[in-house]
Amino acid sequence: MIKDQILQTLQASLKSQSGKLNLEGANGNVPRLNIERPRQADHGDYAVNVSPLAKVARMAPPQIAAIVAEGFAQAGWTPNIIGGFLNFSVGEPQLIDALTRIAMQDKPGRNESMKDIRCLLEFVSANPTGPLHIGHGRWVALGDSLGRIFRHCDAQVTHEFYINDAGSQMFNIANSIWYRALEILGTGAKFPTPEEGKPFPFYPGDYVIEMAQEFIQTHREALFQWDNPAHVAPKEAIEAISDYAKESMLAQQRQLMETCRLTFDVWYSEKSLHAAGRVVDVIEKLKARGVTYEKDGALWFASTQFGDDQDRVLVKSDGSYTYLTADIAYHEDKYARNDGFYNLLINIWGADHHGYIPRMKAAMAALGHNPDQLEIVLGQLVNLLIEGERTRMGKRKKMLTLQELVDEVGVDALRFWMVSKSQDTTLDFNVDLAASASDENPVFYVQYAHARCASIVRNAFQPRFDTVDKKELPPLLTEAQWDSFLGSLTPDAMATLFASLENDPAKAALRELILKMDGFEDRVEEAARLRSPHIIARYTQDLAADFHRFYNVCRILVADPQTTMMRLVIIYALKRVFGQALDLLGVSAPDKM
RNA sequence: GCCUCAGUAGCUCAGUUGGAUAGAGCAACCGCCUUCUAAGCGGUGGGUCACAGGUUCGAAUCCUGUCUGGGGUACCA
Numbered sequence: 001m002i003k004d005q006i007l008q009t010l011q012a013s014l015k016s017q018s019g020k021l022n023l024e025g026a027n028g029n030v031p032r033l034n035i036e037r038p039r040q041a042d043h044g045d046y047a048v049n050v051s052p053l054a055k056v057a058r059m060a061p062p063q064i065a066a067i068v069a070e071g072f073a074q075a076g077w078t079p080n081i082i083g084g085f086l087n088f089s090v091g092e093p094q095l096i097d098a099l100t101r102i103a104m105q106d107k108p109g110r111n112e113s114m115k116d117i118r119c120l121l122e123f124v125s126a127n128p129t130g131p132l133h134i135g136h137g138r139w140v141a142l143g144d145s146l147g148r149i150f151r152h153c154d155a156q157v158t159h160e161f162y163i164n165d166a167g168s169q170m171f172n173i174a175n176s177i178w179y180r181a182l183e184i185l186g187t188g189a190k191f192p193t194p195e196e197g198k199p200f201p202f203y204p205g206d207y208v209i210e211m212a213q214e215f216i217q218t219h220r221e222a223l224f225q226w227d228n229p230a231h232v233a234p235k236e237a238i239e240a241i242s243d244y245a246k247e248s249m250l251a252q253q254r255q256l257m258e259t260c261r262l263t264f265d266v267w268y269s270e271k272s273l274h275a276a277g278r279v280v281d282v283i284e285k286l287k288a289r290g291v292t293y294e295k296d297g298a299l300w301f302a303s304t305q306f307g308d309d310q311d312r313v314l315v316k317s318d319g320s321y322t323y324l325t326a327d328i329a330y331h332e333d334k335y336a337r338n339d340g341f342y343n344l345l346i347n348i349w350g351a352d353h354h355g356y357i358p359r360m361k362a363a364m365a366a367l368g369h370n371p372d373q374l375e376i377v378l379g380q381l382v383n384l385l386i387e388g389e390r391t392r393m394g395k396r397k398k399m400l401t402l403q404e405l406v407d408e409v410g411v412d413a414l415r416f417w418m419v420s421k422s423q424d425t426t427l428d429f430n431v432d433l434a435a436s437a438s439d440e441n442p443v444f445y446v447q448y449a450h451a452r453c454a455s456i457v458r459n460a461f462q463p464r465f466d467t468v469d470k471k472e473l474p475p476l477l478t479e480a481q482w483d484s485f486l487g488s489l490t491p492d493a494m495a496t497l498f499a500s501l502e503n504d505p506a507k508a509a510l511r512e513l514i515l516k517m518d519g520f521e522d523r524v525e526e527a528a529r530l531r532s533p534h535i536i537a538r539y540t541q542d543l544a545a546d547f548h549r550f551y552n553v554c555r556i557l558v559a560d561p562q563t564t565m566m567r568l569v570i571i572y573a574l575k576r577v578f579g580q581a582l583d584l585l586g587v588s589a590p591d592k593m
Numbered sequence: 594g595c596c597u598c599a600g601u602a603g604c605u606c607a608g609u610u611g612g613a614u615a616g617a618g619c620a621a622c623c624g625c626c627u628u629c630u631a632a633g634c635g636g637u638g639g640g641u642c643a644c645a646g647g648u649u650c651g652a653a654u655c656c657u658g659u660c661u662g663g664g665g666u667a668c669c670a
Binding site for chain 2: 034036038039043047051052055060061082083085129167168199310313316318322323324327350351353354358380422425440448449451452526534535538541551555571592
């Protein structure tokens with residue numbers, strides 16, 4: 001990247017000028033300087049602000065700038081100094097060099113910033129007790145994009161879905177199906193009705209009725225046998241129904257994830273932890289480490305010793321385990337998996353689980369693991385905006401499922417929308433807008449840019465029609481010409497590119513395009529480092545704007561084949577960058593729109 | 594009460610460790626299609642960066658306090 005060249009020269013300059021700048025006395029407390037893009041385009045392409053050195057150097061920023069600039073002069077750069085800023089204008093040879101690299105490199109934006117990372121990325125993880133809702137859509141988009149970005153930074157990433165198939169919620173769904181089934185079979189049993197102020201351990205959704213109907217088809221006789229005067233489900237009925245419910249919901253969830261272009265490498269069952277005795281084991285381990293105690297008939301984990309604000313129950317007074325206990329066993333397994341293969345464990349959780357973080361970290365610390373290895377990426381929740389009204393997730397009957405939303409707006413719009421904003425902010429999902437006015441969705445703007453590029457490349461090889469002479473003309477280029485041109489693409493061959501541009505707006509737009517494409521790698525790194533895919537979404541919109549601007553001031557397909565080919569390299573490079581960036585977001589890059 | 598996320602243009606949001614005149618999309622208004630996709634481009638209007646102090650040569654950004662909104666604060670999962 002061009003930026004790296006400037007950075008290297010900057011470091012060399014600071015080193016050679018360190019005497020004049022009094023940097024030696026600072027004992028390594030020299031503030032780090034950054035290369036940035038100036039706000040004002042006429043200042044230059046890149047800038048370094050040396051003001052942070054003012055304190056150490058005990059000099060005014062303009063004076064420092066002059067001294068640092070001397071070091072640059074030695075390397076052939078002549079920065080334009082304004083105040084404490086060194087402004088750099090990138091020369092055409094460097095731009096052409098950068099463009100060539102982007103056009104030729106295997107995968108644009110690819111880097112090795114996370115090459116030592118082996119990440120277990122867990123997200124979505126839901127109960128198999130009902131359909132996934134819109135809120136899950138955010139974790140789908142966020143988690144999968146993050147994984148793709150990490151991989152682009154050369155990390156090894158495993159996508160994992162934790163199936164919460166144990167515990168009381170499974171009993172509740174089974175019991176709900178039981179009553180629905182008995183209702184349908186006309187046994188006289190009735191599905192319970194909620195009472196004000198009382199817990200309602202049943203699932204009222206219509207999908208439960210459908211599941212009951214389906215279950216009846218295979219278990220009609222069994223249901224009659226299980227039924228009894230009190231209509232209380234026997235244990236074997238609950239087991240059979242909850243197994244069925246799990247398989248059925250899980251199949252549905254897997255199908256939906258596939259639709260969303262998301263592949264989980266591992267589907268990890270909570271129930272399997274219990275079955276393998278892992279939950280009992282972890283309790284024994286905690287006991288052995290002396291971090292548990294008994295109180296009020298329950299077994300407690302002294303998590304306050306590890307920074308939590310209160311102790312937590314592991315085994316309830318009725319002898320059953322809390323959710324936390326199984327979750328501790330699960331997370332311990334992550335540390336141990338493949339002989340401690342993973343060095344970064346990331347969980348994506350909704351903000352409603354925020355308070356859960358300290359206890360999980362406490363548990364890992366208590367078990368002797370490094371809690372910093374476990375990183376929770378917290379996402380704020382999604383609000384539904386229906387008919388202009390804010391609807392809190394899950395508190396209304398009119399809850400939109402993720403499947404319904406995908407059917408309505410499509411995977412591309414869903415995924416782009418869900419990652420186009422920082423996960424730190426509550427997302428208002430405007431259902432009416434997403435469903436109706438699709439051109440207000442920025443994803444189409446970006447996809448259109450890709451399609452336009454594809455179209456230009458396509459047209460270059462197709463016969464044209466002369467509207468004046470009313471006759472067909474041969475294609476501007478042949479595939480063979482283009483292949484050999486790309487194959488021998490060198491900065492020298494490209495040197496006439498800028499010269500071929502007739503006007504200044506086109507040159508300015510081209511500079512901007514190349515610099516922005518050159519910066520893609522930087523954005524990918526940043527998105528990975530900050531765990532913020534929205535940076536990529538932003539980037540695609542920025543680049544699309546620059547491309548559309550360029551498109552309007554510079555014609556690509558012109559009569560001269562050489563000029564056409566050189567300009568086509570830009571479009572070719574852009575198409576690759578758009579395609580790659582959209583892929584990192586899990587959004588399709590259509591060739592036609 | 595405590596913990597946490599947020600408050601930036603009419604709306605939805607960017608703004609990387611504090612730096613140059615605070616940006617984008619949408620909405621509004623005015624222009625641009627006989628040649629590569631007008632799902633596009635150019636232009637105009639629109640700001641007390643919630644508020645008040647503080648630190649600093651310099652604050653949307655850091656600190657303190659206040660206000661507003663979301664989430665959490667279980668022997669639920």
